[in-house]
Amino acid sequence: MDAVLRAGAIYLALMVLFKISGRRSLGELTSFDFVLLMVIGEATQQALLGDDFSVTNAILVIVTLMVIDIGLSLVKRRSKRLAKLIDGGPTIVVENGAFLRHRMHEARIQEDDILEAARIEKGFERVEQIKYAILERNGKISIIPA
Amino acid sequence: MSLLEQEMQDREHPVAEDIALQRKVWKFQRVGWYVLTAVVILTLLGLFSRGPLSTVEAVSEQGDLTVEYERFHRGGGTNPMVVQATGQPGKEVTLSIGKPMLDGFSIESIQPQPVSSVGSPEGLSLTFPTDKSGHVTLFISWRSNGIGLFKSRIGIVGGGHIPVTQFIYP
Numbered sequence: 001m002d003a004v005l006r007a008g009a010i011y012l013a014l015m016v017l018f019k020i021s022g023r024r025s026l027g028e029l030t031s032f033d034f035v036l037l038m039v040i041g042e043a044t045q046q047a048l049l050g051d052d053f054s055v056t057n058a059i060l061v062i063v064t065l066m067v068i069d070i071g072l073s074l075v076k077r078r079s080k081r082l083a084k085l086i087d088g089g090p091t092i093v094v095e096n097g098a099f100l101r102h103r104m105h106e107a108r109i110q111e112d113d114i115l116e117a118a119r120i121e122k123g124f125e126r127v128e129q130i131k132y133a134i135l136e137r138n139g140k141i142s143i144i145p146a
Numbered sequence: 147m148s149l150l151e152q153e154m155q156d157r158e159h160p161v162a163e164d165i166a167l168q169r170k171v172w173k174f175q176r177v178g179w180y181v182l183t184a185v186v187i188l189t190l191l192g193l194f195s196r197g198p199l200s201t202v203e204a205v206s207e208q209g210d211l212t213v214e215y216e217r218f219h220r221g222g223g224t225n226p227m228v229v230q231a232t233g234q235p236g237k238e239v240t241l242s243i244g245k246p247m248l249d250g251f252s253i254e255s256i257q258p259q260p261v262s263s264v265g266s267p268e269g270l271s272l273t274f275p276t277d278k279s280g281h282v283t284l285f286i287s288w289r290s291n292g293i294g295l296f297k298s299r300i301g302i303v304g305g306g307h308i309p310v311t312q313f314i315y316p
Contacts, residue, residue: 009316016178017182019171019174019175019178020174020175020178020179020181020182021175022175050222051222081167084164084167085167085171088168088171089161089162089163089164089167089168090161090163091163091165091168092157092160092161092163095157100153101153102149102150102153102154103153103154103165106169106172107172108172108175132160134160134161144160
């Protein structure tokens with residue numbers, strides 16, 4: 001029984017924590033982010049397994065995590081609102097060559113982030129060359145040329 | 147219409163937005179960041195065991211018994227307890243540990259070993275020899291087994307007692 005409870009509690013806690021840290025936390029994975037994620041995994045492992053290192057317990061924990069994950073994706077397909085709440089939605093941050101600064105401020109992104117994406121994706125130099133810049137659900141910024 | 151309101155209106159092209167919901171998510175992140183900071187500070191203060199909020203040194207009314215313990219514990223973790231009792235010089239002193247404490251915790255180690263121990267529905271009675279001045283100091287390492295609040299007491303048989311309230315996190 002406690003294998004299911006442990007896995008459920010950890011799943012919920014990690015989901016809330018990663019929601020708080022924001023979508024940019026996974027958008028661009030630097031090597032330091034990667035190390036940090038591994039450390040998070042290491043810290044989680046003990047709590048997931050407790051002091052039961054049996055194969056049965058490991059399988060039960062994995063099965064529970066998968067059931068929750070698949071179940072959540074099915075519920076998200078049913079309810080658009082829940083999907084938006086969990087995954088967020090795309091947000092326009094540049095419109096017709098002008099920054100939408102209030103949105104950028106609340107989304108914690110800067111002009112430099114958008115211009116960097118514009119350079120990498122399209123080789124643009126100025127914001128006037130952008131028709132739309134969209135902060136996508138995965139944390140990347142996509143550029144639509146003017 | 148202000149600039150802010152204009153900016154925060156939903157666009158339908160090139161993507162359909164739900165800015166109201168998105169702003170709630172952003173606000174949640176901002177509040178969440180403060181909550182996480184508060185958790186870190188409370189951890190440093192000892193809300194989750196080991197810290198000023200958690201470590202207690204209690205003395206019985208008669209002053210013959212002192213217990214140092216942690217208010218907060220975490221399931222599966224071990225925490226030390228130091229008990230100082232005063233009895234008659236050269237004679238033995240018997241300490242009683244309430245049953246709720248033994249329900250929530252198990253004794254990982256106890257130094258010095260008691261001369262005799264008796265179990266009863268009320269708990270455990272442990273007898274120790276005292277030194278020349280009648281003192282005995284006991285070091286116990288407790289491992290948390292249960293979850294929740296445990297209200298118990300430690301006392302000297304025929305002497306003072308100290309109520310011990312402890313909470314074990316899952």
